[in-house]
Amino acid sequence: MDEPVAVTPTSLREGFAGQRMFVVPGPTVRAALARPITSHLMVTDAGFFPHASRHGRARARGADQHILLVCTGGTGTCRTPDGLFHVRQGDAVLLPARVAHEYSASDEDPWTLWWMHVVGTDAAELVRATHASAGGPVTHLRDPAPVASLLSQVIDALDASTVAGQIRAAGAAWNAITQIIATGRRPRGPSLSPVELVLEHLRATTPHRTSVESLAAMVGLSASQLGALFRQQVGVPPLRYQSDLRMARARELLDSTDLAVSAVAQSTGYDDPLYFSRQFTRTHGLSPSAYRSRAQ
Structure with missing residues (x-):
């Protein structure tokens, strides 16, 4: 299939009531990966899927990007070479690029997901650090809201359709992943309301x-x-x-x-x-x- 020629993100709002999704075209991604800041971490796709009934993906060869999923409601499952994982409210799933995986919302209580795809010279190391901290692809966050807030900022930044927006998205994405690394599965202090x-x-x-x-x-x-x-x-x-x-x-x-x-x-x-x-x-x-x- 030919690459899209547009240079601004594609905004898709169909599928799940209230969803948001932005896909950065290939030429824009390649240009960003040639710049000093976004070469380290570039968000290629991001979205918010509320109550995503029948949502799921199966990729036998994985994706070309690293994928972060943050569940803020409902449940689902995720399978990787490490095994089958049940995903619940407060869980973050980080899937490495080009590694087979499949995931899906539960039928009884479909999940609400904030998600993004990232590439860049530092992306793989961030994924490895997250897996090392959590002991696998799934991290439980006592308070997923701060990370969800950062993913919301990623979506807003991509919506700007500017180089500055890409840089802001990269910063928020970096912050989101490093928060997950820092949290791991360790206990935290009292949660904010x-x-x-x-x-x-x-x-x-x-x-x-x-x-x-x-x-x-x-x-x-x-x-x-x-x-x-x-x-x-x-x-x-x-x-x-x-x-x-x-x-x-x-x-x-x-x-x-x-x-x-x-x-x-x-x-x-x-x-x-x-x-x-x-x-x-x-x-x-x-x-x-x-x-x-x-x-x-």
């Missing part, structure tokens, strides 16, 4: 907007459960909290920089400056320009 984990993710990813469904999947809850807990503990719904974070960043930029209002809008995640101005005025009672020129 689901709401605390979501707050950490939202603060780390401002100004990107993350759906309530994706946030809930990171912490193993339903969207309604997370929404109720979040309102109870924070006082506002998750989407309102995200909006407040973006507005706080907007105030900071208006107070401390000379950026045009349109640039402030872009920097805080609003593609439409007019919509940003309306939201800012509704929140603060002043337009962005009036806020900046107010008496200090």
Whole structure:
């Protein structure tokens, strides 16, 4: 089959309700592997599959990339030359490139997966270190949400369709794998609550907007459960909290920089400056320009 000629990631959202998936075309991957930073670790594919009923893959010769799967809900199985493994909530599976494997969601309680494929000069060593730490391809994470949050950042970065986005994706991918290496199967201290984990993710990813469904999947809850807990503990719904974070960043930029209002809008995640101005005025009672020129 001929290589695709597009140079931007392909965004696929069909298959599982709420899924996200990005595939970086071959020419873009080859160009990234020739650059200093992304030559070490490059994300070629990444995605989020919620409640992935009948999801599975069987590769007799393995894949050309190393594959990370992180299960934040439900169950499934994975078979490698090391044996058959049951995958449960909190498990991370790292499959080396060109090694036979198969995996599938359970019929009774299909898994929710965050996943990515990586290549690069350092990728194989990261996989070996992870297997050595965990004693095999499956690592149990007491709190999978931080790693899921990093994979969400990978997807957001690839969505930017820029070299800078590829670099951000590589950094988040490196962080995700090294967190798994550091965790291994060793006990950890007290876990953060689901709401605390979501707050950490939202603060780390401002100004990107993350759906309530994706946030809930990171912490193993339903969207309604997370929404109720979040309102109870924070006082506002998750989407309102995200909006407040973006507005706080907007105030900071208006107070401390000379950026045009349109640039402030872009920097805080609003593609439409007019919509940003309306939201800012509704929140603060002043337009962005009036806020900046107010008496200090």
